Amino acid sequence: xDSVTQMEGPxxxxxxxxxxxxxxxxxxxxxxxxxxxxxxxxxxxxxLKATKADDKGSNKGFEATYRKETTSFHxxxxxxxxxxxxxxxxALLSSGGSYxxxxxxxTSLIVHP
Amino acid sequence: xxxxxxxxxNKVTEKGKDVELRCDPISGHTALYWYxxxxxxxxxxxxxxxxxxxxxxxxxxSDRFSAERTGGSVSTLTIQRTQQEDSAVYLCxxxxxxxxxxxFFGPGTRLTVL
Numbered sequence: 274x275d276s277v278t279q280m281e282g283p284x285x286x287x288x289x290x291x292x293x294x295x296x297x298x299x300x301x302x303x304x305x306x307x308x309x310x311x312x313x314x315x316x317x318x319x320x321l322k323a324t325k326a327d328d329k330g331s332n333k334g335f336e337a338t339y340r341k342e343t344t345s346f347h348x349x350x351x352x353x354x355x356x357x358x359x360x361x362x363x364a365l366l367s368s369g370g371s372y373x374x375x376x377x378x379x380t381s382l383i384v385h386p
Numbered sequence: 387x388x389x390x391x392x393x394x395x396n397k398v399t400e401k402g403k404d405v406e407l408r409c410d411p412i413s414g415h416t417a418l419y420w421y422x423x424x425x426x427x428x429x430x431x432x433x434x435x436x437x438x439x440x441x442x443x444x445x446x447x448s449d450r451f452s453a454e455r456t457g458g459s460v461s462t463l464t465i466q467r468t469q470q471e472d473s474a475v476y477l478c479x480x481x482x483x484x485x486x487x488x489x490f491f492g493p494g495t496r497l498t499v500l
Contacts, residue, residue: 277428305487307487307488309491314493315493316390316477316479316491316492316493316494317429317477317479317489317491318490318491319488319489322487322488324487362428362429366487372417372434372436372481373419373431373434373442373445374431374487374489376421376428376429377428378426378427378428379428
């Protein structure tokens with residue numbers, strides 16, 4: 274079945290540091306890939322997505338590129354802020370007709386001033 | 387506009403009691419999902435409703451869990467005879483429907499079973 278693997282957290286960074294959160298997946302066909310973010314006390318919200326190989330999703334300074342050859346969708350940001358502290362979830366939606374996404378376990382990011 | 391709302395935000399109950407959790411999706415959204423988020427775990431899919439179709443219940447962990455969706459809008463997740471391992475955050479999400487891949491999440495209900 275489909276699966277998503279994220280790097281374990283927490284990831285602790287100083288403000289303005291470079292961020293990478295790794296995400297790899299296993300799926301048949303050509304899934305759509307997503308990053309969701311969950312701020313403290315809130316539900317998840319979509320951060321960015323990519324629907325085909327080599328697509329780059331971007332939003333709020335975050336980027337992720339759909340790499341089919343390495344089955345990866347790593348999240349990056351050049352300069353993190355304290356307000357980026359949250360839990361980040363990588364997810365996929367299979368192209369096989371299922372409307373139920375598969376989520377990774379989430380990676381907690383803590384940014385210190 | 388109004389997002390997905392869930393109630394209550396927190397629920398503390400005693401082992402063996404029944405609980406009902408409510409979800410109000412975004413108006414017009416035909417797809418509705420329930421997930422469970424346990425500490426240190428990802429999102430565990432529970433159940434999926436799409437329009438008037440029969441729900442996909444494949445994620446429900448036991449027959450103590452059930453859900454219904456009335457009038458294609460509000461949904462209630464019921465847990466009977468709660469156990470301590472049911473303690474988690476229960477998240478609801480809605481989506482405009484088939485062919486639309488983004489989900490819109492509510493803030494969740496934190497359930498604590500003593």
